[in-house]
Amino acid sequence: MKKALQSFSKVVAWHRNLRKTLHFHSFSSPPSCTFLGPNLPDVWVPKENTSPHTLLQENFQWTNDGRSAAILEGKTIAKHIKMEVTDEISRMKSEIGKFPKLAVVLVGDRRDSHTFIHIKLKACDKVGIETVVSQLPENCTENELLDVVSSFNDDQDVHGIVVQLPLPQHLDEERIMNIVNPEKDVDGFHPLNIGNLAIRGRKPFFIPCASKSCIELLLSHGVEIRGKRVVIIGRSKIAGLPTSLLLQRHHATVSLVHSYTTKPEEITAEADIVVADVGIPNVVRGNWIKKGAVVIDLGTNQVKDPNSQVFRLTGDVCFEEAVKVASAITPVPGGVGPVTISMLLSNTLDSAKRAFGMV
Numbered sequence: 001m002k003k004a005l006q007s008f009s010k011v012v013a014w015h016r017n018l019r020k021t022l023h024f025h026s027f028s029s030p031p032s033c034t035f036l037g038p039n040l041p042d043v044w045v046p047k048e049n050t051s052p053h054t055l056l057q058e059n060f061q062w063t064n065d066g067r068s069a070a071i072l073e074g075k076t077i078a079k080h081i082k083m084e085v086t087d088e089i090s091r092m093k094s095e096i097g098k099f100p101k102l103a104v105v106l107v108g109d110r111r112d113s114h115t116f117i118h119i120k121l122k123a124c125d126k127v128g129i130e131t132v133v134s135q136l137p138e139n140c141t142e143n144e145l146l147d148v149v150s151s152f153n154d155d156q157d158v159h160g161i162v163v164q165l166p167l168p169q170h171l172d173e174e175r176i177m178n179i180v181n182p183e184k185d186v187d188g189f190h191p192l193n194i195g196n197l198a199i200r201g202r203k204p205f206f207i208p209c210a211s212k213s214c215i216e217l218l219l220s221h222g223v224e225i226r227g228k229r230v231v232i233i234g235r236s237k238i239a240g241l242p243t244s245l246l247l248q249r250h251h252a253t254v255s256l257v258h259s260y261t262t263k264p265e266e267i268t269a270e271a272d273i274v275v276a277d278v279g280i281p282n283v284v285r286g287n288w289i290k291k292g293a294v295v296i297d298l299g300t301n302q303v304k305d306p307n308s309q310v311f312r313l314t315g316d317v318c319f320e321e322a323v324k325v326a327s328a329i330t331p332v333p334g335g336v337g338p339v340t341i342s343m344l345l346s347n348t349l350d351s352a353k354r355a356f357g358m359v
Protein backbone atom coordinates (compact mmCIF):
# COMPACT_ATOMS: atom_id res chain seq x y z
CA MET A 1 0.00 0.00 0.00
CA LYS A 2 2.84 2.33 1.04
CA LYS A 3 4.66 1.45 -2.17
CA ALA A 4 1.56 2.15 -4.25
CA LEU A 5 1.13 5.52 -2.55
CA GLN A 6 4.79 6.32 -3.14
CA SER A 7 4.52 5.57 -6.84
CA PHE A 8 1.25 7.49 -7.03
CA SER A 9 2.86 10.55 -5.45
CA LYS A 10 5.73 10.17 -7.90
CA VAL A 11 3.19 10.32 -10.73
CA VAL A 12 1.55 13.39 -9.20
CA ALA A 13 4.96 15.03 -8.76
CA TRP A 14 5.79 14.19 -12.34
CA HIS A 15 2.54 15.79 -13.45
CA ARG A 16 3.18 18.88 -11.36
CA ASN A 17 6.64 19.13 -12.80
CA LEU A 18 5.29 18.72 -16.29
CA ARG A 19 2.63 21.33 -15.65
CA LYS A 20 5.35 23.67 -14.47
CA THR A 21 7.49 23.20 -17.52
CA LEU A 22 4.76 22.87 -20.09
CA HIS A 23 2.60 25.31 -18.17
CA PHE A 24 -0.64 24.51 -19.94
CA HIS A 25 -0.79 20.81 -19.45
CA SER A 26 -2.83 19.52 -16.59
CA PHE A 27 -5.06 16.57 -15.89
CA SER A 28 -8.42 16.82 -14.23
CA SER A 29 -7.51 14.10 -11.76
CA PRO A 30 -4.23 12.19 -11.79
CA PRO A 31 -5.72 8.69 -11.33
CA SER A 32 -7.58 9.01 -14.66
CA CYS A 33 -4.23 9.05 -16.43
CA THR A 34 -3.29 5.42 -16.93
CA PHE A 35 0.36 4.83 -17.59
CA LEU A 36 1.03 2.32 -20.28
CA GLY A 37 4.80 2.09 -20.12
CA PRO A 38 7.53 4.67 -20.37
CA ASN A 39 6.47 6.06 -23.71
CA LEU A 40 2.81 5.23 -23.84
CA PRO A 41 0.80 7.39 -21.51
CA ASP A 42 -2.98 7.52 -21.84
CA VAL A 43 -2.50 10.85 -23.52
CA TRP A 44 0.54 11.68 -25.58
CA VAL A 45 2.77 13.87 -23.44
CA PRO A 46 6.06 15.19 -24.75
CA LYS A 47 8.82 14.07 -22.42
CA GLU A 48 10.46 16.92 -20.57
CA ASN A 49 13.85 16.34 -22.06
CA THR A 50 12.35 15.80 -25.52
CA SER A 51 10.69 19.15 -25.84
CA PRO A 52 13.26 21.82 -26.41
CA HIS A 53 12.51 24.30 -23.66
CA THR A 54 13.44 27.21 -25.86
CA LEU A 55 10.28 26.51 -27.81
CA LEU A 56 7.98 26.61 -24.83
CA GLN A 57 5.94 29.75 -24.54
CA GLU A 58 4.79 30.80 -21.12
CA ASN A 59 1.48 32.18 -22.32
CA PHE A 60 0.36 31.12 -25.72
CA GLN A 61 -1.44 34.04 -27.35
CA TRP A 62 -4.53 33.03 -29.32
CA THR A 63 -4.36 36.23 -31.30
CA ASN A 64 -3.12 37.60 -34.54
CA ASP A 65 -2.43 41.26 -34.07
CA GLY A 66 -2.12 41.93 -37.76
CA ARG A 67 1.33 40.46 -38.05
CA SER A 68 2.41 37.01 -39.13
CA ALA A 69 1.40 33.92 -37.13
CA ALA A 70 4.02 32.12 -35.03
CA ILE A 71 5.61 29.29 -36.98
CA LEU A 72 5.26 25.89 -35.29
CA GLU A 73 8.53 24.53 -36.50
CA GLY A 74 9.02 20.76 -36.37
CA LYS A 75 12.65 20.23 -37.29
CA THR A 76 14.07 21.12 -33.87
CA ILE A 77 11.57 18.89 -32.07
CA ALA A 78 12.39 16.06 -34.47
CA LYS A 79 16.09 16.53 -33.82
CA HIS A 80 15.59 16.29 -30.05
CA ILE A 81 13.54 13.12 -30.34
CA LYS A 82 16.13 11.60 -32.68
CA MET A 83 18.92 12.44 -30.24
CA GLU A 84 17.06 10.72 -27.46
CA VAL A 85 16.35 7.65 -29.61
CA THR A 86 20.02 7.51 -30.64
CA ASP A 87 21.16 7.60 -27.01
CA GLU A 88 18.74 4.87 -25.99
CA ILE A 89 19.81 2.64 -28.86
CA SER A 90 23.49 3.11 -27.98
CA ARG A 91 22.66 2.10 -24.43
CA MET A 92 20.72 -0.92 -25.70
CA LYS A 93 23.66 -1.98 -27.83
CA SER A 94 26.18 -1.63 -25.05
CA GLU A 95 23.99 -3.24 -22.37
CA ILE A 96 22.53 -6.22 -24.25
CA GLY A 97 24.26 -6.13 -27.64
CA LYS A 98 20.95 -5.76 -29.49
CA PHE A 99 19.27 -3.07 -31.58
CA PRO A 100 15.86 -2.34 -33.13
CA LYS A 101 15.00 -3.38 -36.66
CA LEU A 102 12.29 -1.96 -38.93
CA ALA A 103 10.83 -3.74 -41.97
CA VAL A 104 9.37 -1.57 -44.71
CA VAL A 105 7.11 -2.96 -47.44
CA LEU A 106 6.62 -1.01 -50.65
CA VAL A 107 4.24 -2.07 -53.40
CA GLY A 108 4.50 -0.38 -56.77
CA ASP A 109 6.37 2.64 -57.91
CA ARG A 110 4.64 5.76 -56.57
CA ARG A 111 6.97 8.70 -56.56
CA ASP A 112 5.81 10.06 -53.17
CA SER A 113 6.03 6.62 -51.52
CA HIS A 114 9.63 6.30 -52.72
CA THR A 115 10.42 9.71 -51.24
CA PHE A 116 8.79 8.95 -47.89
CA ILE A 117 10.50 5.56 -47.62
CA HIS A 118 13.85 7.09 -48.46
CA ILE A 119 13.35 9.62 -45.63
CA LYS A 120 12.37 6.87 -43.18
CA LEU A 121 15.35 4.65 -44.06
CA LYS A 122 17.80 7.53 -43.80
CA ALA A 123 16.42 8.50 -40.40
CA CYS A 124 16.64 4.89 -39.16
CA ASP A 125 20.23 4.67 -40.31
CA LYS A 126 21.10 7.88 -38.47
CA VAL A 127 19.79 6.71 -35.10
CA GLY A 128 21.00 3.10 -35.33
CA ILE A 129 17.82 1.26 -36.34
CA GLU A 130 18.54 -1.54 -38.79
CA THR A 131 16.18 -1.74 -41.76
CA VAL A 132 14.99 -4.28 -44.28
CA VAL A 133 12.97 -3.30 -47.34
CA SER A 134 10.74 -5.58 -49.36
CA GLN A 135 9.66 -4.13 -52.68
CA LEU A 136 6.86 -5.76 -54.63
CA PRO A 137 5.70 -4.95 -58.14
CA GLU A 138 2.54 -2.89 -58.70
CA ASN A 139 0.70 -5.98 -59.99
CA CYS A 140 1.60 -8.32 -57.12
CA THR A 141 -1.19 -10.43 -55.67
CA GLU A 142 -2.71 -9.94 -52.24
CA ASN A 143 -1.36 -13.33 -51.17
CA GLU A 144 2.17 -12.39 -52.18
CA LEU A 145 1.93 -9.27 -50.04
CA LEU A 146 0.38 -11.18 -47.14
CA ASP A 147 3.25 -13.67 -47.31
CA VAL A 148 5.83 -10.90 -47.05
CA VAL A 149 4.08 -9.36 -44.05
CA SER A 150 3.71 -12.77 -42.41
CA SER A 151 7.41 -13.47 -42.82
CA PHE A 152 8.20 -10.20 -41.01
CA ASN A 153 5.68 -11.12 -38.32
CA ASP A 154 7.58 -14.38 -37.80
CA ASP A 155 11.04 -12.83 -37.86
CA GLN A 156 12.11 -12.33 -34.24
CA ASP A 157 14.74 -9.79 -35.28
CA VAL A 158 12.10 -7.48 -36.77
CA HIS A 159 10.41 -5.18 -34.24
CA GLY A 160 8.45 -2.86 -36.49
CA ILE A 161 6.58 -3.35 -39.78
CA VAL A 162 5.51 -0.51 -42.07
CA VAL A 163 3.40 -1.25 -45.16
CA GLN A 164 3.65 1.99 -47.09
CA LEU A 165 0.22 3.38 -48.02
CA PRO A 166 -1.62 3.87 -50.26
CA LEU A 167 -1.56 0.39 -51.80
CA PRO A 168 -2.59 -0.22 -55.41
CA GLN A 169 -6.38 -0.35 -55.85
CA HIS A 170 -6.60 -4.12 -56.36
CA LEU A 171 -5.18 -4.83 -52.89
CA ASP A 172 -7.44 -4.80 -49.85
CA GLU A 173 -5.73 -2.45 -47.41
CA GLU A 174 -7.87 -3.60 -44.50
CA ARG A 175 -6.92 -7.24 -45.04
CA ILE A 176 -3.23 -6.31 -45.08
CA MET A 177 -3.44 -4.09 -42.00
CA ASN A 178 -5.27 -6.88 -40.16
CA ILE A 179 -2.45 -9.33 -40.63
CA VAL A 180 0.34 -7.13 -39.26
CA ASN A 181 1.20 -8.31 -35.75
CA PRO A 182 -0.27 -5.52 -33.53
CA GLU A 183 2.88 -5.67 -31.39
CA LYS A 184 4.98 -4.80 -34.45
CA ASP A 185 2.47 -2.32 -35.88
CA VAL A 186 4.64 0.77 -35.38
CA ASP A 187 2.29 2.75 -37.67
CA GLY A 188 -0.55 2.04 -35.23
CA PHE A 189 -3.01 1.20 -38.03
CA HIS A 190 -4.08 -2.29 -36.87
CA PRO A 191 -7.75 -2.31 -35.79
CA LEU A 192 -6.71 -3.43 -32.31
CA ASN A 193 -4.44 -0.43 -31.90
CA ILE A 194 -6.90 2.04 -33.44
CA GLY A 195 -9.72 0.53 -31.36
CA ASN A 196 -7.75 0.86 -28.15
CA LEU A 197 -6.85 4.43 -29.06
CA ALA A 198 -10.54 5.19 -29.46
CA ILE A 199 -11.41 4.21 -25.90
CA ARG A 200 -9.88 6.22 -23.11
CA GLY A 201 -7.98 4.14 -20.60
CA ARG A 202 -7.30 1.36 -23.13
CA LYS A 203 -3.75 0.67 -24.17
CA PRO A 204 -2.77 0.65 -27.84
CA PHE A 205 0.68 -0.80 -28.46
CA PHE A 206 1.31 2.12 -30.80
CA ILE A 207 -0.26 5.47 -31.59
CA PRO A 208 -0.02 6.59 -35.26
CA CYS A 209 3.05 8.74 -35.84
CA ALA A 210 1.41 11.71 -37.59
CA SER A 211 -1.15 12.01 -34.78
CA LYS A 212 1.55 11.98 -32.11
CA SER A 213 3.39 14.55 -34.17
CA CYS A 214 0.39 16.93 -34.15
CA ILE A 215 0.05 16.69 -30.38
CA GLU A 216 3.78 17.08 -29.86
CA LEU A 217 3.84 20.21 -32.01
CA LEU A 218 0.93 21.75 -30.12
CA LEU A 219 2.08 20.90 -26.62
CA SER A 220 5.71 21.75 -27.09
CA HIS A 221 4.74 25.19 -28.31
CA GLY A 222 2.48 25.77 -25.35
CA VAL A 223 -0.84 25.45 -27.17
CA GLU A 224 -3.56 24.24 -24.82
CA ILE A 225 -5.69 21.42 -26.26
CA ARG A 226 -8.07 20.65 -23.44
CA GLY A 227 -11.50 22.19 -23.95
CA LYS A 228 -10.56 23.65 -27.33
CA ARG A 229 -12.70 23.25 -30.43
CA VAL A 230 -10.77 21.29 -33.03
CA VAL A 231 -11.83 20.71 -36.62
CA ILE A 232 -9.98 18.08 -38.61
CA ILE A 233 -10.36 18.15 -42.36
CA GLY A 234 -9.98 14.55 -43.54
CA ARG A 235 -10.70 11.23 -41.82
CA SER A 236 -7.99 8.98 -43.23
CA LYS A 237 -6.76 6.07 -41.15
CA ILE A 238 -3.18 7.35 -41.51
CA ALA A 239 -3.80 10.71 -39.93
CA GLY A 240 -7.24 12.35 -39.76
CA LEU A 241 -9.13 9.66 -37.88
CA PRO A 242 -6.44 8.69 -35.33
CA THR A 243 -5.65 12.37 -34.75
CA SER A 244 -9.30 12.96 -33.90
CA LEU A 245 -9.14 10.07 -31.41
CA LEU A 246 -5.92 11.26 -29.81
CA LEU A 247 -7.19 14.83 -29.54
CA GLN A 248 -10.31 13.53 -27.81
CA ARG A 249 -8.08 11.76 -25.32
CA HIS A 250 -6.56 15.19 -24.74
CA HIS A 251 -10.06 16.49 -23.98
CA ALA A 252 -10.55 18.59 -27.12
CA THR A 253 -14.00 18.92 -28.67
CA VAL A 254 -13.44 17.41 -32.08
CA SER A 255 -15.33 17.66 -35.39
CA LEU A 256 -14.38 15.85 -38.58
CA VAL A 257 -14.91 17.38 -42.00
CA HIS A 258 -14.71 15.19 -45.12
CA SER A 259 -15.58 15.09 -48.79
CA TYR A 260 -19.34 14.90 -48.10
CA THR A 261 -19.33 17.90 -45.77
CA THR A 262 -21.20 20.87 -47.15
CA LYS A 263 -19.70 24.30 -46.53
CA PRO A 264 -16.64 23.01 -44.64
CA GLU A 265 -15.37 26.59 -44.33
CA GLU A 266 -18.29 27.43 -42.02
CA ILE A 267 -17.28 24.61 -39.69
CA THR A 268 -13.55 25.30 -39.72
CA ALA A 269 -14.23 28.98 -39.04
CA GLU A 270 -15.53 27.96 -35.59
CA ALA A 271 -12.36 26.08 -34.65
CA ASP A 272 -9.65 27.09 -32.21
CA ILE A 273 -7.40 24.49 -33.83
CA VAL A 274 -7.68 23.41 -37.48
CA VAL A 275 -5.92 20.24 -38.62
CA ALA A 276 -5.72 19.70 -42.39
CA ASP A 277 -5.23 16.15 -43.71
CA VAL A 278 -6.78 16.24 -47.17
CA GLY A 279 -4.09 15.72 -49.79
CA ILE A 280 -5.24 18.66 -51.93
CA PRO A 281 -2.76 21.52 -52.21
CA ASN A 282 -3.93 24.87 -50.78
CA VAL A 283 -7.54 23.69 -50.35
CA VAL A 284 -7.84 25.41 -46.96
CA ARG A 285 -7.99 29.14 -47.56
CA GLY A 286 -7.34 32.04 -45.22
CA ASN A 287 -11.07 32.76 -44.88
CA TRP A 288 -11.64 29.23 -43.52
CA ILE A 289 -9.65 30.14 -40.41
CA LYS A 290 -10.87 32.01 -37.34
CA LYS A 291 -8.65 34.91 -36.36
CA GLY A 292 -6.13 33.69 -33.80
CA ALA A 293 -6.72 29.97 -34.46
CA VAL A 294 -3.86 27.47 -34.59
CA VAL A 295 -3.35 25.63 -37.88
CA ILE A 296 -1.70 22.23 -38.24
CA ASP A 297 -1.04 21.30 -41.86
CA LEU A 298 -0.38 17.64 -42.51
CA GLY A 299 -0.61 17.94 -46.28
CA THR A 300 2.56 16.92 -48.06
CA ASN A 301 1.68 17.23 -51.72
CA GLN A 302 4.29 17.02 -54.42
CA VAL A 303 3.30 19.63 -57.00
CA LYS A 304 5.12 20.08 -60.28
CA ASP A 305 6.13 23.64 -61.03
CA PRO A 306 4.83 24.24 -64.58
CA ASN A 307 7.78 26.47 -65.44
CA SER A 308 10.76 24.63 -63.97
CA GLN A 309 9.17 21.13 -63.98
CA VAL A 310 10.63 20.75 -60.48
CA PHE A 311 8.44 19.10 -57.80
CA ARG A 312 7.71 21.28 -54.77
CA LEU A 313 6.10 20.33 -51.50
CA THR A 314 2.81 22.10 -50.87
CA GLY A 315 0.60 21.81 -47.84
CA ASP A 316 -3.19 21.51 -47.76
CA VAL A 317 -3.39 25.01 -46.32
CA CYS A 318 -2.78 28.15 -48.35
CA PHE A 319 0.06 29.27 -46.10
CA GLU A 320 0.35 32.84 -47.42
CA GLU A 321 -3.30 33.53 -46.56
CA ALA A 322 -3.54 31.54 -43.32
CA VAL A 323 -0.39 33.03 -41.81
CA LYS A 324 -2.10 36.43 -41.78
CA VAL A 325 -5.08 35.16 -39.76
CA ALA A 326 -3.82 32.35 -37.53
CA SER A 327 -1.94 32.80 -34.26
CA ALA A 328 0.32 29.89 -35.12
CA ILE A 329 0.80 27.60 -38.10
CA THR A 330 2.98 24.66 -39.12
CA PRO A 331 5.03 25.13 -42.29
CA VAL A 332 5.30 22.62 -45.13
CA PRO A 333 7.97 21.38 -45.35
CA GLY A 334 9.51 21.47 -41.88
CA GLY A 335 6.38 21.18 -39.73
CA VAL A 336 4.50 17.95 -39.01
CA GLY A 337 6.50 15.74 -41.40
CA PRO A 338 9.89 15.60 -39.66
CA VAL A 339 8.24 14.98 -36.28
CA THR A 340 6.18 12.14 -37.81
CA ILE A 341 9.40 10.47 -38.92
CA SER A 342 10.98 10.82 -35.49
CA MET A 343 7.85 9.29 -33.94
CA LEU A 344 8.31 6.25 -36.17
CA LEU A 345 11.83 5.86 -34.80
CA SER A 346 10.53 6.24 -31.28
CA ASN A 347 7.75 3.66 -31.83
CA THR A 348 10.27 1.21 -33.29
CA LEU A 349 12.56 1.69 -30.32
CA ASP A 350 9.64 1.13 -27.93
CA SER A 351 8.77 -2.06 -29.76
CA ALA A 352 12.34 -3.38 -29.49
CA LYS A 353 12.47 -2.46 -25.81
CA ARG A 354 9.27 -4.41 -25.25
CA ALA A 355 10.65 -7.39 -27.18
CA PHE A 356 13.88 -7.32 -25.15
CA GLY A 357 12.02 -6.95 -21.86
CA MET A 358 13.50 -3.51 -21.27
CA VAL A 359 10.24 -1.86 -20.17
Ligand SMILES: NC(=O)C1=CN([C@@H]2O[C@H](COP(=O)(O)OP(=O)(O)OC[C@H]3O[C@@H](n4cnc5c(N)ncnc54)[C@H](OP(=O)(O)O)[C@@H]3O)[C@@H](O)[C@H]2O)C=CC1
Binds near residue numbers: 235
Ligand atom coordinates in the same frame (compact mmCIF):
# COMPACT_ATOMS: atom_id res chain seq x y z
N1 LIG B 1 3.05 15.10 -42.63
C1 LIG B 1 2.73 13.88 -42.25
O1 LIG B 1 3.25 13.37 -41.29
C2 LIG B 1 1.71 13.15 -43.01
C3 LIG B 1 1.21 13.71 -44.15
N2 LIG B 1 0.21 13.11 -44.84
C4 LIG B 1 -0.30 13.86 -46.00
O2 LIG B 1 -1.65 14.20 -45.73
C5 LIG B 1 -2.38 14.28 -46.93
C6 LIG B 1 -3.60 13.36 -46.88
O3 LIG B 1 -3.16 12.03 -46.94
P1 LIG B 1 -3.96 10.81 -46.31
O4 LIG B 1 -4.03 10.99 -44.84
O5 LIG B 1 -3.36 9.58 -46.85
O6 LIG B 1 -5.43 11.08 -46.87
P2 LIG B 1 -6.47 10.23 -47.72
O7 LIG B 1 -6.30 10.54 -49.16
O8 LIG B 1 -6.51 8.82 -47.27
O9 LIG B 1 -7.81 10.93 -47.21
C7 LIG B 1 -8.11 12.27 -47.49
C8 LIG B 1 -9.26 12.73 -46.64
O10 LIG B 1 -9.63 14.02 -47.07
C9 LIG B 1 -11.03 14.08 -47.31
N3 LIG B 1 -11.30 15.00 -48.40
C10 LIG B 1 -10.98 14.86 -49.71
N4 LIG B 1 -11.36 15.95 -50.40
C11 LIG B 1 -11.95 16.79 -49.50
C12 LIG B 1 -12.53 18.07 -49.59
N5 LIG B 1 -12.62 18.72 -50.75
N6 LIG B 1 -13.03 18.63 -48.48
C13 LIG B 1 -12.96 18.00 -47.30
N7 LIG B 1 -12.40 16.77 -47.15
C14 LIG B 1 -11.90 16.18 -48.23
C15 LIG B 1 -11.44 12.66 -47.66
O11 LIG B 1 -12.81 12.49 -47.38
P3 LIG B 1 -13.59 11.08 -47.56
O12 LIG B 1 -13.21 10.30 -46.34
O13 LIG B 1 -15.00 11.45 -47.59
O14 LIG B 1 -13.06 10.47 -48.81
C16 LIG B 1 -10.52 11.84 -46.77
O15 LIG B 1 -11.09 11.66 -45.49
C17 LIG B 1 -1.38 13.92 -48.04
O16 LIG B 1 -0.85 15.11 -48.57
C18 LIG B 1 -0.31 13.13 -47.30
O17 LIG B 1 0.93 13.18 -47.94
C19 LIG B 1 -0.33 11.93 -44.43
C20 LIG B 1 0.14 11.31 -43.32
C21 LIG B 1 1.23 11.84 -42.55
Ligand SMILES: Nc1nc(=O)c2c([nH]1)NC[C@@H]1CN(c3ccc(C(=O)N[C@@H](CCC(=O)O)C(=O)O)cc3)C=[N+]21
Binds near residue numbers: 116119162163300313
Ligand atom coordinates in the same frame (compact mmCIF):
# COMPACT_ATOMS: atom_id res chain seq x y z
N1 LIG C 1 2.28 3.11 -43.78
C1 LIG C 1 2.37 4.43 -43.90
N2 LIG C 1 2.78 5.16 -42.84
C2 LIG C 1 2.89 6.52 -42.93
O1 LIG C 1 3.25 7.19 -41.93
C3 LIG C 1 2.61 7.15 -44.18
C4 LIG C 1 2.20 6.35 -45.25
N3 LIG C 1 2.08 5.01 -45.07
N4 LIG C 1 1.92 6.91 -46.45
C5 LIG C 1 2.13 8.32 -46.72
C6 LIG C 1 2.01 9.15 -45.48
C7 LIG C 1 2.72 10.48 -45.58
N5 LIG C 1 3.69 10.49 -44.52
C8 LIG C 1 4.69 11.44 -44.36
C9 LIG C 1 5.78 11.23 -43.57
C10 LIG C 1 6.82 12.15 -43.49
C11 LIG C 1 6.78 13.30 -44.23
C12 LIG C 1 7.94 14.23 -44.17
O2 LIG C 1 8.99 13.90 -43.69
N6 LIG C 1 7.82 15.44 -44.75
C13 LIG C 1 8.90 16.41 -44.78
C14 LIG C 1 9.53 16.58 -46.14
C15 LIG C 1 9.36 15.48 -47.14
C16 LIG C 1 10.04 15.72 -48.46
O3 LIG C 1 11.11 16.35 -48.50
O4 LIG C 1 9.48 15.26 -49.47
C17 LIG C 1 8.37 17.77 -44.36
O5 LIG C 1 7.14 17.95 -44.38
O6 LIG C 1 9.18 18.60 -44.01
C18 LIG C 1 5.69 13.55 -45.02
C19 LIG C 1 4.65 12.63 -45.07
C20 LIG C 1 3.65 9.31 -43.87
N7 LIG C 1 2.74 8.51 -44.37
